[in-house]
Amino acid sequence: MKENSRLKAVRAVREELAAVGIDPFGVQIDRIVSPTEGIIDGRPTILAGTNNYLGMTFDPDCIASAREALESAGTGTTGSRMANGSYASHRELELDLARFYGKRDAIVFSTGYQANLGMISALAGPGDTVMIDADSHASIYDGCTLAGANTIRFRHNDADDLAKRMRRLGDGAADALIIVEGVYSMLGDRAPLRDFVRVKQEFGATLLVDEAHSMGVLGKKGQGLAEEDGVLADIDYVVGTFSKSLGNTGGFCVGDSADMDVLRYASRPYVFTASLAPATIAATRTALRKLEAATDLRLRLQANAERLHAGLSALGFRLGAPANAVVAVLVGEKLEALRFWDHLLKNGVYVNLMVPPATPGNESLLRCSVSAAHTPEQIDAICAAFGSWPGVKA
Amino acid sequence: MNHQDVVAQLIELVTPIAEGRVAVITENTGITSELGLDSLRVMDLVVAVEDQFDISVPINALAEVRTVGDFASLIQKSAGENA
Known part of the structure; x- marks a missing residue:
């Protein structure tokens, strides 16, 4: 069948990712365990990229x-x-x-x-x-x-x-x-x-x-x-x-x-x-x-957001906004962001990789969404995974 | 403002965004086909144009823009509507 020329640009991006050997847009959660945990590639993984802000999926x-x-x-x-x-x-x-x-x-x-x-x-x-x-x-x-x-x-x-x-x-x-x-x-x-x-x-x-x-x-x-x-x-x-x-x-x-x-x-x-x-x-x-009626969940969500925001700030990362349910780490260059994202996943933390043109300011992001269902220990583990990245932090 | 004036100002605006991909930019230069501007850079150009000419450029109208000259015509049209 004839190649569709309209798909050329998307195909090029897919091929670029394939060359690096990392596919951030095709992640499969093999088993979902809770609002904040899943099994990915056989590893227990903290889910910090789900938008499950109140943890309502398993209510x-x-x-x-x-x-x-x-x-x-x-x-x-x-x-x-x-x-x-x-x-x-x-x-x-x-x-x-x-x-x-x-x-x-x-x-x-x-x-x-x-x-x-x-x-x-x-x-x-x-x-x-x-x-x-x-x-x-x-x-x-x-x-x-x-x-x-x-x-x-x-x-x-x-x-x-x-x-x-x-x-x-x-x-x-x-x-x-x-x-x-x-x-x-x-x-x-x-x-x-x-x-x-x-x-x-x-x-x-x-x-x-x-x-x-x-x-x-x-x-x-x-x-x-x-x-x-x-x-x-x-x-x-x-x-x-x-x-x-x-x-x-x-x-x-x-x-x-x-x-x-x-x-x-x-x-x-x-x-x-x-x-x-x-x-x-x-x-x-x-x-x-x-x-x-979920005032308690909103308070817990805000506390979790502040904990993550403070933890990542202390590690020297540049963040997109004051503490909120979305905590975005600005990474800059796309390939660096891709490798960083993969590093997090291999260390048991799933976040969203966002790259231009979907992002503002032509910058790549590692976007975390915080949940009221995250425990303080999980938030600390997310920070620890970010902190273990050996590359450039900001 | 006549068309050639708009073209000249537009070339000045597009030159730094195009980062030297084409040696000489003219009215007939293709904005994406020759200058290779991706969607983000096109939006950078739109913002620069809006500031320079004090107009708002509807993004839906960009679909018809192929060349520097096309964009100059859109700027003139937008300036007329804003006047």
């Missing part, structure tokens, strides 16, 4: 809910909600989410990725303008592409730069959709959300905030950065995921718009995909109830 209540739903409602829905019908539990989860955030309504999507695709492409179209942070997640970029809207990037976390670009839109600024994230997944840095709310209000625009990495982590109730900064009521749409703090799969959007029910039908990623399985919905509903 007994969530497992019991999933099991009950599996027995009573079967393995899958075998179709989309629009064409094949919703189960009562899909709508119940939406009402749970709306109540949790104090918003008018919610839409559940089949993944967090699809939630961004679905919302952005329903809210904007050709001729409209979407303003996005330069460090936005791929799902936001892809949502803008699907929308076909004019997509303008502003400097990362820079509300003044956003305001400058909004001014250039003139009267059109009021119709613009602004998109930011609560916590950025690569470095773990937070958005200056109050500043962005001020810009949104100055121009009368619409603001969508993706709280994928802050839901369950920040705020007294775990609603995210918007709660912590006291601006939840000023945000038009909050997008989030079930696949991090809630320990499952899926995505959602909550909002106060009277059009929430219209939006779902204008959203191709909602309409043309299979809905979430009953066991997923049931476990997520239980996890959401537990997340709201």
Whole structure:
């Protein structure tokens, strides 16, 4: 068969990795033992790259809910909600989410990725303008592409730069959709959300905030950065995921718009995909109830994050942001980062290797995601593995 | 600002980013095909252009840009819309 020329660049990267003999993007966890432990290449390994912030994946209540739903409602829905019908539990989860955030309504999507695709492409179209942070997640970029809207990037976390670009839109600024994230997944840095709310209000625009990495982590109730900064009521749409703090799969959007029910039908990623399985919905509903009350888990998560951050700082590593559930070690050069990542894995610690163009600043990262389920001993073991690296530290 | 002025300023901006891959950059030089700019460097160029011309360049419009001249035309179009 003829070689697909579009795959040339990806093929080249794969061949480069094969030449080094390390494949960081094809890791197989042979057996998952707990939210923070797995067996990889026959070795017991501490999982520090899973986004399992509250350790919810093995929660007994969530497992019991999933099991009950599996027995009573079967393995899958075998179709989309629009064409094949919703189960009562899909709508119940939406009402749970709306109540949790104090918003008018919610839409559940089949993944967090699809939630961004679905919302952005329903809210904007050709001729409209979407303003996005330069460090936005791929799902936001892809949502803008699907929308076909004019997509303008502003400097990362820079509300003044956003305001400058909004001014250039003139009267059109009021119709613009602004998109930011609560916590950025690569470095773990937070958005200056109050500043962005001020810009949104100055121009009368619409603001969508993706709280994928802050839901369950920040705020007294775990609603995210918007709660912590006291601006939840000023945000038009909050997008989030079930696949991090809630320990499952899926995505959602909550909002106060009277059009929430219209939006779902204008959203191709909602309409043309299979809905979430009953066991997923049931476990997520239980996890959401537990997340709201999980102040103890949030405190433990923060303590673990501070322990890891302090430990790695003491070893001389450059870190991406103040202590947070995402602790990113800046490594710089790609090949060095690759060997460092492999060293960690062989020493029983799994983290995420992130390389440009997925990373900001053209720098490679070793990204750790901390869990409330990590023990202090595991955090110390992660630090020890980093400390055993014989190469350049910063 | 006429097209040739924009091209001249754009060549000044792209020259350090291209790191000497092409000896002489002209209006017809391909930004990715000849200068070899990857997506990150293209974004660096967009930021430099936005600062220089005080405009916002929609990233979706970059799909149509092949050459330095194409980019100059996009800058003129964006400047017109921002004016």
